[in-house]
Amino acid sequence: MIDQYKQLASNIVEYGKKLGADQVSTSLVNAVSFQVEVRDGQIESLKESGSAGMYVTLCRDQQRSTISSNDLRLETLRPLMRSAMQSLPFMGKDPFYSLPDPKLQGRAEVTLKFSDPDFPIHQSEKKVAMAIELEEKTLALESSLRSEQAYYSDLVSHTVHADSNGFLDGYSKTLYSVGISVVTEDKATSGLNTGRKQTDGWFSSARFWEKLESLESIADKACQRTLRKLGAIKPPTCEVPVVFSAEMARSFLASCSSAMMGDHVFRKQSFLMDKLGELVANPQIQLSDQPLLLGMLGSRYFDSEGVIAKPLTLIEDGKLVNYMLSTYAGNKLKMESTGHAGGISNLVLEPGKYTEEELISSVDNGLYLTSMSGQGVNVTTGDYSRGAQGLWIRDGKLAEPVSEFTIASTFQQMLHNLDLIGCEVDTRNPILTPPFRINKMSISGT
Amino acid sequence: MDQEEVLLEEQETVLQLPTGTPDQMAKALFEGQMGVTDFHMHQVLQAALCRGGDYADLYFEYAYRTSVVMEESIIKNSSISISKGVGVRVLKGDQTGYAYSEDLSLDAMQRAARTAASIATSATVKEHEGYRFNRLKPSNYYPVTRTVTDLPLADKITKIQDAERAAHNYDPRIKRVTVSMVDTVDIVRIVTSDRRFVSDVRPMFRMNVHCVAQEDKNVQTGSAGVGGRVGLPFLEAEDHPNQIGKKAATEAILLLGAEQAPSGSMPVILGPAQSGILLHEAVGHPLEADFNRKGSSAYSGRIGEQVASPLCTIYDTGTIDHDRGALNCDDEGFLPSQNLLIENGILRGYMHDRISAAHYDLVPTGNGRRESYAHYPMPRMTTTYLANGETDPEEILEAVDQGIYCVSFSGGQVDISNGDFVFVPTVAYLVEKGKITKPIKNLTLIGNGPDAMSRVSLVGNDFAFSEGIWTCGKDGQSVPVGVGLPTVLISEMTVGGM
Numbered sequence: 001m002i003d004q005y006k007q008l009a010s011n012i013v014e015y016g017k018k019l020g021a022d023q024v025s026t027s028l029v030n031a032v033s034f035q036v037e038v039r040d041g042q043i044e045s046l047k048e049s050g051s052a053g054m055y056v057t058l059c060r061d062q063q064r065s066t067i068s069s070n071d072l073r074l075e076t077l078r079p080l081m082r083s084a085m086q087s088l089p090f091m092g093k094d095p096f097y098s099l100p101d102p103k104l105q106g107r108a109e110v111t112l113k114f115s116d117p118d119f120p121i122h123q124s125e126k127k128v129a130m131a132i133e134l135e136e137k138t139l140a141l142e143s144s145l146r147s148e149q150a151y152y153s154d155l156v157s158h159t160v161h162a163d164s165n166g167f168l169d170g171y172s173k174t175l176y177s178v179g180i181s182v183v184t185e186d187k188a189t190s191g192l193n194t195g196r197k198q199t200d201g202w203f204s205s206a207r208f209w210e211k212l213e214s215l216e217s218i219a220d221k222a223c224q225r226t227l228r229k230l231g232a233i234k235p236p237t238c239e240v241p242v243v244f245s246a247e248m249a250r251s252f253l254a255s256c257s258s259a260m261m262g263d264h265v266f267r268k269q270s271f272l273m274d275k276l277g278e279l280v281a282n283p284q285i286q287l288s289d290q291p292l293l294l295g296m297l298g299s300r301y302f303d304s305e306g307v308i309a310k311p312l313t314l315i316e317d318g319k320l321v322n323y324m325l326s327t328y329a330g331n332k333l334k335m336e337s338t339g340h341a342g343g344i345s346n347l348v349l350e351p352g353k354y355t356e357e358e359l360i361s362s363v364d365n366g367l368y369l370t371s372m373s374g375q376g377v378n379v380t381t382g383d384y385s386r387g388a389q390g391l392w393i394r395d396g397k398l399a400e401p402v403s404e405f406t407i408a409s410t411f412q413q414m415l416h417n418l419d420l421i422g423c424e425v426d427t428r429n430p431i432l433t434p435p436f437r438i439n440k441m442s443i444s445g446t
Numbered sequence: 447m448d449q450e451e452v453l454l455e456e457q458e459t460v461l462q463l464p465t466g467t468p469d470q471m472a473k474a475l476f477e478g479q480m481g482v483t484d485f486h487m488h489q490v491l492q493a494a495l496c497r498g499g500d501y502a503d504l505y506f507e508y509a510y511r512t513s514v515v516m517e518e519s520i521i522k523n524s525s526i527s528i529s530k531g532v533g534v535r536v537l538k539g540d541q542t543g544y545a546y547s548e549d550l551s552l553d554a555m556q557r558a559a560r561t562a563a564s565i566a567t568s569a570t571v572k573e574h575e576g577y578r579f580n581r582l583k584p585s586n587y588y589p590v591t592r593t594v595t596d597l598p599l600a601d602k603i604t605k606i607q608d609a610e611r612a613a614h615n616y617d618p619r620i621k622r623v624t625v626s627m628v629d630t631v632d633i634v635r636i637v638t639s640d641r642r643f644v645s646d647v648r649p650m651f652r653m654n655v656h657c658v659a660q661e662d663k664n665v666q667t668g669s670a671g672v673g674g675r676v677g678l679p680f681l682e683a684e685d686h687p688n689q690i691g692k693k694a695a696t697e698a699i700l701l702l703g704a705e706q707a708p709s710g711s712m713p714v715i716l717g718p719a720q721s722g723i724l725l726h727e728a729v730g731h732p733l734e735a736d737f738n739r740k741g742s743s744a745y746s747g748r749i750g751e752q753v754a755s756p757l758c759t760i761y762d763t764g765t766i767d768h769d770r771g772a773l774n775c776d777d778e779g780f781l782p783s784q785n786l787l788i789e790n791g792i793l794r795g796y797m798h799d800r801i802s803a804a805h806y807d808l809v810p811t812g813n814g815r816r817e818s819y820a821h822y823p824m825p826r827m828t829t830t831y832l833a834n835g836e837t838d839p840e841e842i843l844e845a846v847d848q849g850i851y852c853v854s855f856s857g858g859q860v861d862i863s864n865g866d867f868v869f870v871p872t873v874a875y876l877v878e879k880g881k882i883t884k885p886i887k888n889l890t891l892i893g894n895g896p897d898a899m900s901r902v903s904l905v906g907n908d909f910a911f912s913e914g915i916w917t918c919g920k921d922g923q924s925v926p927v928g929v930g931l932p933t934v935l936i937s938e939m940t941v942g943g944m
Contacts, residue, residue, distance in 0.1 A: 039740065045542035048561045049820060052548060068527040070548050080526060090599045092520030124564075148742050183742040183863055192753055192896035195744045199863035232864070234940070237710045268622060268658050268665055373859040374868035376890040376942075380658070380667050383888035385707075385942050387859065387868030404866045406890045406942020408709065444709035444892075444942040 001030060001158045002170045008072065009162035009170075015078065016058050017164055019085045023059040023099050025163035027304065028052070028072070028170075034124065035153040038131045044149060046128070058084050063091035096331040099305070102165045104337055106308040107301040110292050114299055116174040116208045119156055127152045130178060130215070138180050138219035145223060148199060150180040167306035175297075176212055179203025180222045186230050198229040205428050207295060225370070228391065232401035235392060235445040240366040242407060242441045243359045243393065246426035248369045249349070249433040253287075256411060257347050257431070259379040260314055260322075261340065262329025271382035271411055275320050281415035283318035284352070290432075291345035298430025304342030312338050349433040352421030356435045359422050361396035367443065368393050369407065382411040388443075405445035414438050463510060463595070463631060468586065468774070472635040472645030476506050480530075480550045484579065489552060490534065491639050493559035499536035499543070499566040501800075502559070503638040505777060506532045506550075507819040512595050513628040516606045524599060531819040534559045538566040540739075540801055544822045579643035584774040584781050587767050590649045590677030594629035597678060602627055605687045609655050612691030617699050622658040623691070636779035644779045650770070650926060651676050652915070655690045659698035666704075666887075668697030668872075674770045674914030674928075697854070697873055700885050707874065707889035707943025713849035714891060714939040715842060715877060719910040720854050722929025725760055725830050726918065727858040727867040728895040729753075733787050733795075734813070734825040734920075735802035737862050744865035744895060745793060753793045754899030757835060760788040762797055764812055764828035770914030771829030771928030773812065778823050782812035787830075791900075799825045817923040827918060829928030835905025839933040842904045844880040850941055851875045851882050852891070857916075865895035890942040898936060906933030 005028045016024030030052050037044040055068045058081065065084040069076060135150035154177070160170035181201030188196045202221035204213035244252060264270040272280060281287075291300050291309035300309050305327055313321050324340035325333065360368055369390040376385035385408040391398045409417075422434035464474035476482045487504060494502035508530040515523050532555055536543040543565025547558040594602075606625045613623040632648040652673035659666050670693035672686045680686075716724060729745075737743035745753060754760075764773035764782030773782050778800050786794045798806070799814030802825055815826035843851070851874065858869030870890050875882045911930035918927045 043541050043565060045544060045822065046565050047542075047544040047822065049544075049546055050548075051546075051820060064523055066523055066525040068525070070529050070531065076528070080528065083526060084524075087524045087599055090521065090603060091524060092516075092522065094520050094522055146741065148740060183740075186864065188894075188897075191894070192900045193744055193865050193894050194751075195746055195748050195896075196865060197742060197744060197746075197863040199742060199861070229864075267624075268660065269667065371861075373861065373866075374870050374890050374892075375857040375859075376868075376870045376888070378667075378888070380665055381887070385870075385888050385890040385944070387866065387890055387892045387942070389861075389866070403864060404892055404894055405940060406709070406868070406892050408888065408890070408942050408944045410888075410944075442709055442942075442944045444940055446711060446940075 002160060002172060005030065005158060005160040006168055006170055009160045010168055012056055012077065013162050013164050016056065016081060019081060021058040021060050021085065023164055025099060025305070026054065026056045028054050028160045029157060031155060031157040033153065033155040034127065035151065036128050036131055037149045037151045038128065038135055039147050039149050041132055041135065043128060056081060059097060060088050062093040062095055062097060063088045064094060064097055065091060096328055098327060098331060099163050099165050100307045100327040100337055104308060105165060105167045105302070105306045107169055108292055108309045112292065112299045112301065113295055114207045115172045118209060119174045122209065134178060134180050134215045134218060137215050138182060138222050141219060141223040142227065144184050145182045145226065146184065148181040148183050152178045161304065161306050163306060169302065169306065171301060174207055175205065176209055177203055177205040178212055179218065182222055182226050184226055184230065198226055200225040200229060207297065211295065229389070229401045232389065232403040234404045235402040235443055237444050237446065239440055239442055241363045241437055241439045242367045242369050243363060243437050244369050244435055246424065246433060246435045248372060249436050250426065250429060250431040251372055253347060253349060253431050253433055255377045255379060257344050259411065260324050261343070262323050262325035262333060264379060265323050266329055266332035269380045271379060272320055278320060279318050280320045281315050281318040282418050284421060285315050285318050285418060286350035287315040288313045288348050289324060289344055289346065290348045293346050296346045296427065296430065296432065298344060298346035300345050303339045307337050307339040307341065309339050309345060344430060347431045349421070351423045351425055351434045354420055354422050356422050356424060359420055359435055359437050360393055360398060362420060362437060363393045364395060366393045367402070368398060384409050384411055384414060405443055408442045408444065468647040469583070469645045471647050472633055475508055475633055476635055482506065482550050486552050486555070487637050490555045490559045493556040494534050494536050494563050495639060496560060497563040497566045499538050499563055501537040501639050503535050503636060503778065504532055505819050506635040507632065509630055509632045510595065511628065511630040513626060514602050514606060516610055516625045518622065519610065521603055529818065533819040533822065534562045535822055536562040536565050537801065540805060541565050542822055546820050578641065579637065580641045582642065582644040582775070582779065584644060586774055587765055587772045588649060588675035592678040593631055593649050594651045594678060594681065595631055605681065609687035609691035612688045613655055613657050613695040616692050616695035619659045619661050619699060619702065620657050620695050621660045624656045627653045636775070636777065638779060642779040644775045646774045649675050649677055651680065653686065653690065655694040657694045657698040659702055661702050664702055666698050666701035668694045668701065670694040670697065671915040672913050674768045675772050676768050700873065701887055704885040704887040707886040707941060709941060709943040711938050711940050713846045714936045714941065715846060715849065715851040716931065716934045716936065717851060717853045718906065718908050718931060718933050719912040721852060721934065722831060722912055722931040723855045723858045723869045725832055725931060726827060726927065726929050727860040727869055728893065728898055729760060729788065730762070730827045730830045731860045732862050732865060732895055733797055735796035735798045735806065736825050738796050739802045739805045743862050748793050749795065751793055752791050753896045754788050754791040755902040756791040757902050757905045758788055758791050758899055759833040760830070761786055761833065762813065762827055762830045766829045766911065766928060769829050769911060769928040770916065770926045771827070773828055776812045776814045777816045778810065778814035780810040780812045780814060782828060785811045797825045797827060799823050815925050817925060821923050824921065826920065826925055827927050829930065831911065831930035832932065832934070834907055834909035834932050837904045837906050839906045839908050842906055842933050842935050843877065843882070845904060845935060846877045847879060849877045850886065851877050866892065867895060868892045886943065888943060892940045892942060898939060901937045902934055903937040904935040908932050
């Protein structure tokens with residue numbers, strides 16, 4: 001597949017040059033996925049798909065046009081590319097657009113292992129059985145639980161990138177996920193919400209089959225996480241320390257990382273613009289982007305422009321030391337690409353020494369945060385206001401569940417107030433972070 | 447690619463979109479240009495039912511999307527994107543088998559059909575010989591003969607420049623303006639094993655302005671958009687570019703002077719139109735029948751019960767002319783209707799797709815929607831609105847001593863099971879002694895569906911639909927939706943500021 005796509009990619013680049021483009025780049029993606037959802041021991045849905053996609057950017061004399069298509073036949077691509085060329089004279093000249101410096105392009109000289117050679121041997125029957133077994137195991141733990149759905153999904157994808165600098169490379173990736181969500185009846189203490197329920201779940205995801213978490217462990221977490229929400233009350237309006245679970249820490253860092261992306265910075269849409277070299281966070285914080293970690297979900301050899309991937313320190317002892325830059329953002333900011341076209345690879349917050357239990361026991365009166373909702377995240381201004389759910393912490397111990405309240409602060413204050421870092425890292429996504437404590441946030445409840 | 451001679455003078459466009467009624471256009475495209483005949487469709491449906499499925503449907507789609515973006519006064523990019531394919535769905539009871547193919551050759555479609563068929567393993571296979579398709583001719587709620595896609599690039603650029611100029615002219619503190627114009631023509635054809643056969647041509651236009659305002663170290667953003675299932679007459683009728691350019695700039699400048707929002711429980715006035723987001727989150731999602739079929743919604747099994755204040759009557763419908771949520775037929779081929787969800791506070795019905803309607807033994811309500819051929823349908827909202835009330839909006843304002851007034855929103859989210867929802871204002875003000883006073887920022891509103899709706903204490907007589915800018919996400923699928931609402935007072939709600 002990769003070889004076939006490489007051939008097509010280099011043909012596209014050649015054709016673009018022939019049409020008169022002075023810079024051409026293209027990415028081709030092919031993905032085959034399988035997904036089954038089960039409920040009450042039966043298949044609810046089963047979906048298999050194979051899809052293709054092609055993206056081409058054509059540039060002549062600083063004028064640029066792009067096309068995309070899921071129809072990769074030459075008779076479709078050729079007229080599309082011709083039509084893109086015809087639109088070029090209408091485009092403004094953008095002196096900052098260019099392909100990467102060829103010296104920065106290439107493949108990192110490591111072996112990352114993100115494709116499971118055993119991918120083809122797993123049969124559909126086994127995958128369905130796995131989801132059913134996960135559901136059985138979870139429901140067996142607690143009779144009041146009902147299944148919303150248990151699922152298994154996998155994906156194998158092939159990506160090729162080529163450009164008129166002569167870059168041509170590709171890779172294949174595999175991904176497996178298995179998970180469940182369950183629901184249980186709850187009671188509202190007052191009001192019209194007499195049908196209140198609580199739902200939660202857990203999942204595991206990995207590039208290799210054998211790295212998936214055991215079904216017993218997934219079932220156990222899904223069950224505990226749902227039951228602990230029962231009887232949630234609205235907390236008082238106050239200011240308290242908040243312990244972010246690893247998942248919530250991930251959500252917070254994902255937003256932070258977008259403020260470090262070059263395109264946000266040159267667009268003045270980042271609370272971290274003009275802050276290089278300044279103390280922006282608690283001096284304990286070490287944050288970096290690590291593309292070359294073995295087996296992690298965000299690992300890569302090169303970015304989406306073919307710029308070679310290498311580790312990059314972002315925050316060192318609380319000081320902002322680098323932005324993440326694509327070639328375009330680099331040109332705008334008069335810096336070199338850091339290999340971040342297409343975003344982060346693995347964003348790593350260096351773990352501290354505290355277990356999650358120790359983080360919780362450090363708080364006399366505060367919140368253990370397990371869920372956030374809503375769009376109240378503004379990386380331009382740094383404003384942060386989210387709907388929240390969690391468990392109250394009283395005298396260092398988890399007490400009653402809380403819901404229907406908000407937490408608010410600003411990124412600037414939260415980064416400074418992030419004063420205790422945990423040690424247990426969640427590896428189910430490309431943001432590798434332990435739980436942490438932010439010593440003061442506003443809670444708005446009753 | 448071979449060594450073909452390239453002639454730029456050819457002036458070839460990618461594909462001439464056919465013209466005519468939706469059915470003629472779909473026929474010219476799928477049958478004329480892509481060679482998918484009625485006979486092929488029979489054969490694919492046959493393959494889909496080869497393992498004993500109860501029902502099968504095919505969803506053909508061809509989407510042609512053009513976009514132009516201006517940033518820093520430079521037309522940065524224009525793009526064209528084409529997406530086509532067929533989704534094959536097989537149902538066996540409540541179970542769904544799904545596969546799709548981007549290749550519309552008979553072989554490839556039959557392969558997808560056999561994959562989807564594997565959901566069923568029944569010994570008895572019904573013979574489906576010689577279907578005669580029942581060709582539906584739905585009403586057209588968005589007849590568009592001239593689409594924005596037809597507008598020459600140079601003219602699009604003029605409109606974009608108008609919007610940019612309006613934003614910059616509003617105030618010198620506007621430092622950056624980004625304008626985008628996106629138009630899609632989505633041609634679909636739905637064919638089912640129970641002989642339903644319907645085509646639709648769905649235009650969708652969206653123009654958006656985003657501004658950054660800066661005053662010393664204070665940076666704020668503002669945005670505004672318009673759109674819907676509209677064509678060129680929409681752009682010609684009013685100076686939308688100028689209006690949204692100014693509106694986005696106004697928002698950014700206003701926020702430069704905004705204070706941090708208060709926190710705690712207080713009365714909340716929702717301004718007309720955009721505040722319809724409240725309905726979408728608080729009652730819309732929890733009334734999608736798949737959640738209720740599975741018993742996971744806070745509203746499950748509560749039909750006939752009081753779930754909101756008697757002032758609330760709420761509908762969902764795909765029949766609002768040219769609205770972003772309008773649909774001539776849903777993505778299962780069912781026609782839209784005016785669905786009464788809540789009547790004077792009493793829960794009357796859910797929004798259904800084929801599976802949930804069969805489960806409840808009801809008629810599908812035209813809410814079976816999907817993002818594209820690559821996704822299977824599920825119950826989704828179209829345009830959700832709260833019917834007009836009787837109170838003068840001025841009186842509503844006067845009724846509030848200390849509270850907030852919300853004008854525009856960035857979006858919302860809901861937890862279906864416990865009913866908690868948030869929605870996030872971008873422009874909001876303090877209300878003091880019945881008067882709008884200072885603008886506020888950085889806030890989220892949180893409430894519980896039935897509780898918040900029971901606290902609707904006044905409903906205005908100034909009903910309006912929101913501009914066509916909303917996209918709803920569910921289970922990884924995005925679809926365009928509409929909302930509408932008059933001014934509403936919620937007597938108490940939690941406001942999350944700092």
